[in-house]
Amino acid sequence: MGITMPKLGLVVGSLILLAATCAVAQNETHNKSDNDDKSARIAPIVALDECDPITFNAALGPDFCKNVALGALGFSTTLSDLFTKAAAKAPDPGWDFEPDTLTIKEGTTLVVTDQGGEPHTFTEVKKFGGGFIDGLNAGEQTVHECSGGFSNVAVAKTRLIQGSQMEVTNLSKGEHHFECCIHPWMRVTVEVK
Ligand SMILES: [Cu+2]
Known part of the structure; x- marks a missing residue:
């Protein structure tokens, strides 16, 4: 248990970081296509x-x-x-x-x-x-x-x-x-x- 908890914490932490990175990436993509669409x-x-x-x-x-x-x-x-x-x-x-x-x-x-x-x-x-x-x-x-x-x-x-x-x-x-x-x-x- 003493070993598992920190590992789980690390995994959760990584997942949050990954989710945040994805959100940023998605936002960038979204904004970019929005602008492209607008000018088009x-x-x-x-x-x-x-x-x-x-x-x-x-x-x-x-x-x-x-x-x-x-x-x-x-x-x-x-x-x-x-x-x-x-x-x-x-x-x-x-x-x-x-x-x-x-x-x-x-x-x-x-x-x-x-x-x-x-x-x-x-x-x-x-x-x-x-x-x-x-x-x-x-x-x-x-x-x-x-x-x-x-x-x-x-x-x-x-x-x-x-x-x-x-x-x-x-x-x-x-x-x-x-x-x-x-x-x-x-x-x-x-x-x-
Ligand atoms: Cu005329």
Whole structure:
């Protein structure tokens, strides 16, 4: 007995130490995968444009187009040029969502940020087509998801004001299409696996 007790004590002590070590190891693993999951669960998308503040704001009101990074250096597009290019079926490539296509895991949140100078929408559509401003549609018909413009609450809810961000969650598996209902050549295809 005199010999067994200390041995048992040693065994118990070792077991406690082992359990503690396992707990630490488990915690580390748990935290690590938590972080990995979190970054994997967010997919960033940016909306870009190079609106010319002078011509846009003259027509559409002060502050409609703002904070265009290199506008003063001539990198911006005037309002009339934007319409002319769209009508010629050569829409201005400065108006763009990036990336154009992406593949995400189910449960991933799309975080869409308007890094351009003017408002956009990020609207899910069944099939790509025209937005609600005829002059920018290059002859394409307005898709029903965009019809009515901002008087349609479903469209208004997808509006992305300059400098703001929106999240799209709970996308089902399969292919999803998003476009800007103002500038309908701004398009993104999301494949959810
Ligand atoms: Cu747009």
